[in-house]
Structures are given as C-alpha cells and as structure tokens.
Amino acid sequence: MDKASVESQLGTAQLNISDTEEIMRLRNLDDLKSRTELANALFAQFRYKEAADILSEVAGECDFDKELYLKIGGAYLTAREFDKSLKAHEKYLELGGSEQAAAYPMGIWHFFRQEYEKAADSFAKCLPCDDEMMICVVYWHCLSMLRAGGKLEFLKYYRKDMEVGHHTAYRLVVRVLAGETAMEAALEELKSEKDVLNYCIAGYGLYCIKKSKGEPAEELLDCILDKKDLWPCIAYLAAWNDRNGL
Incomplete structure (x- = not known):
C-alpha cells in the first residue's frame, strides 16, 4: 500500500497518494462504524490528521468512549497538531481515563x-x-x-x-x-x-x-x-x- 509522504503530512507538499477503493467506498457512508473504518484506512496510509479529524467527529457522537480520545490525541500528536492533541488527552482524563496510560x-x-x-x-x-x-x-x-x-x-x-x-x-x-x-x-x-x-x-x-x-x-x-x-x-x-x- 502506498503511504503519504512526510513532506505532504508535516510540510507543504501536496498529497502524493490517492484514495484506495476501500477509502472511496467508505467516504460515501455516514454511520459511525463506517466512519471509524474510514479513519483506520487513512491511518494505514499515514494520513494522520485527516483520520484524527474524522475520529474527532465520531467521538463527538459517542462521548463515552474515552479510549477513542487517547487514539485521537496520539494521531494529532503525530500530525503535530499540538493543541488538538492536548485537548483530546485532556478529554480522555476528564472521562475517567488512566493518568498512567496518558503519561x-x-x-x-x-x-x-x-x-x-x-x-x-x-x-x-x-x-x-x-x-x-x-x-x-x-x-x-x-x-x-x-x-x-x-x-x-x-x-x-x-x-x-x-x-x-x-x-x-x-x-x-x-x-x-x-x-x-x-x-x-x-x-x-x-x-x-x-x-x-x-x-x-x-x-x-x-x-x-x-x-x-x-x-x-x-x-x-x-x-x-x-x-x-x-x-x-x-x-x-x-x-x-x-x-x-x-
């Protein structure tokens, strides 16, 4: 599978890869399961910011899933979206997440x-x-x-x-x-x-x-x-x- 380049994800270069057929299919679906699968498919292509944005939307509809916020925080950290990463980790702790796991x-x-x-x-x-x-x-x-x-x-x-x-x-x-x-x-x-x-x-x-x-x-x-x-x-x-x- 082709991967997004570091230059396209952390720099100013254009995205160097295209959506897979699976990603194109999932983009046309709007249920939580499909959107989560879409985010995971984007993770597999190293498209961390886009994947984290989608998971953030999912998390907003199932606020009880604290582990999801830990995953979102890590994805935004990889994408160097520091403020969004911090907010996700804070939300994880607010929902009762383990301080040790977030450390x-x-x-x-x-x-x-x-x-x-x-x-x-x-x-x-x-x-x-x-x-x-x-x-x-x-x-x-x-x-x-x-x-x-x-x-x-x-x-x-x-x-x-x-x-x-x-x-x-x-x-x-x-x-x-x-x-x-x-x-x-x-x-x-x-x-x-x-x-x-x-x-x-x-x-x-x-x-x-x-x-x-x-x-x-x-x-x-x-x-x-x-x-x-x-x-x-x-x-x-x-x-x-x-x-x-x-």
Whole structure:
C-alpha cells in the first residue's frame, strides 16, 4: 500500500497518494462504524490528521468512549497538531481515563514542544511498569534530562537483566548512557541495523547523547531522516522536530 509522504503530512507538499477503493467506498457512508473504518484506512496510509479529524467527529457522537480520545490525541500528536492533541488527552482524563496510560504520550507531547522537564515529569508517571515499558521510559526520561541539563536519575531503574522483549534499540542507548557500551561500539551496531524502527530509535538516542556533549551529530540526524518509510514513528518525528523546529 502506498503511504503519504512526510513532506505532504508535516510540510507543504501536496498529497502524493490517492484514495484506495476501500477509502472511496467508505467516504460515501455516514454511520459511525463506517466512519471509524474510514479513519483506520487513512491511518494505514499515514494520513494522520485527516483520520484524527474524522475520529474527532465520531467521538463527538459517542462521548463515552474515552479510549477513542487517547487514539485521537496520539494521531494529532503525530500530525503535530499540538493543541488538538492536548485537548483530546485532556478529554480522555476528564472521562475517567488512566493518568498512567496518558503519561507516555503526554511525555512525548512535552518533548516535541521542547518542554523537557515537563516531559520528564510525565514519563515518571508511567511507573510502575514492566521491563518492556520501563526501558522506553528510561530512554525518554534520560533524553529529556539531557536536554534539560539535569541528572539522569532514571538510570537507577536500568538493570542488565531487564526483559525488554523487542525493545532492544532503547536498551542499546541506555547502555551507552550507563557506561556499559562505548559510543563507538554502539554506532557500529547501528550501521548493521536493518530494522527501520530500531534504527530510528537507537540513532536518535545516540544523536542526543553526542549533541549533549557538543560532538558533531548532524550526519547521524540526516541518516535518521532518510528513513522516510516509517516517518510516523516517535523517534523519527523527534528527529524531524529537531531539524525543523516548532
């Protein structure tokens, strides 16, 4: 399936893809189920803002569905519609949603807004959590504190025996921060990484570390931004944000 380009979704370029037959069919239907399916079909094409707009209309007709607002908030965050993202997350909490569940996306929201201490505070609210989530929290909390010029206090939650599952890219960066792995070794490992998501996560973390030390890092950022096939991932968006600003 063709995907919408990052330039068309976050920049000023025209949309580079057409509606699928399924999307065209669903556009002619007006029931809640079909409109939700339309939004999901647009998500599959990386058309996050349009999908979020449709889900927002759906949510207005079924105000009781708090989980829908969490999804809307994440979609608007991906589309860099920060005000709409915040309102959706606030609505989720207003309807009785879990503060812990909202903490991670709100941490990313503050990180993208360059409010790094607030980002760290939000990530801290993710605790307690299992190892797979914890390694992500440690990664983002530490990157937030690097940017804020604070102490990397969340390294205390890192253990060598953490069961991180598929979150190995987060662990690589945390190992560098913890002094277990040398930057040079991590960069060599990054060069051989074939998975685009893992490359973006590890690459962005290493970029942040190098930048915090005043070391040349723009080439590494360029390499991340070349991975356009998976531009909606958080690490890619963070890199895009660093390059293009608010």
